[in-house]
Amino acid sequence: MQSPGIPTNEAERVRVLQELLILDTDPEERYDAITAYCRSRFAVKIALISLVDSNRQWFKSRCGLDASETPRDISFCGHAILGDDILEIPDASDDDRFSDNPLVLGDPNIRFYAGAPLKLSSGHAIGTLCLIHSKPKHLAGEEKRHLKTLAHTVVLEIEGSRAVSELG
Template sequence: MKAPLTEREQERLDVLRDYRILDTPPEQAFDDLTALAAYVCDVPIALVSLVDTDRQWFKSKFGLEATETSRDVSFCAHAILQDDILVVQDTHLDPRFAANPLVTSEPNIRFYAGVPLLSPEALPLGTLCVIDHEPRELNAAQIRALEGIARQVVTQLELRLVSARLAQALEKINLIEELIPICSYCKAIRNDAGYWSSVEAFIKQHADVAFTHGVCESCIEKHFPEVAEAMRQEDAYSP
């Protein structure tokens, strides 16, 4: 049975893409967490699964060769619809999954437990899930441990995001520290490709800022003396 979309689906996908983690190479920090989840729950398979538009992609996988599957057959697409852990003790007895190709053929999922990976905005990005080829249960201690490991997965996602933003900030600082060619007359700036652009265009290219325009007091005196005189008179009559 195909899972419905989440209530905040587009917002969820936007946040997932902001992490810039889809289709990135394996990382030890995530692989350590899936190995720990498999050990704690005593199962052969554990995954960090991120639910994309039409697929679930595995950032980390323990005991499985596949790197992704269709979202249509994804167990995790069901798990992200709820706030807490989804446990399927026996897929053969659950009408949502009994005819699922992942159950009736490789990897022959018989047991599944998935904890949603919730962003700081409480949006589910995917799951930390564990899988077995036999029906089973998790005890309370295993569930608590799995939930704790899932929180650590989100922490790693946040660390990657912060590191990327810091790197961008350092690039901007390095740019500012360099000598920037500027025209002595019109104040245009020359970029690395040799093209001249306005100060506004240059800064917008290298920093997330917008501009508003006004006229300072000195320029009002120089270019609009009648306006400057009117402003002085207005100030003189103000209480």
């Protein structure tokens, strides 16, 4: 298993994430609606809005998964925040980075993963909107565009919430 790398701007990235005051908050319908839609639209077992903190990935919204967080060192999303585009793993059991990952070998038995980075207007990647399935899968070009658009919608919601709280 390959643990995710650490972004060069990690301290600043984590500070920005913490300043959003979103970590460990209650579920919100506006985020849950997006993950529920993703689960249906992309025909996957799990859809998550994952925020990558220093040592964990915490799920602001989860559809199809009971866990509220997992350690960062085994997270797929920790890898996804390192790039600008969707990280797609068609079959994690055939990928050297993930084949012996506990999330592949055991529950939730990840085979397919696609994570679109949640990049704030400041350029900081704070997490992902991700899709997970227990069978191998591949996203078509149009599906990738939809996932990117939905990830951008999540970012707009997060940044909009911060702007409103700063006004109040």
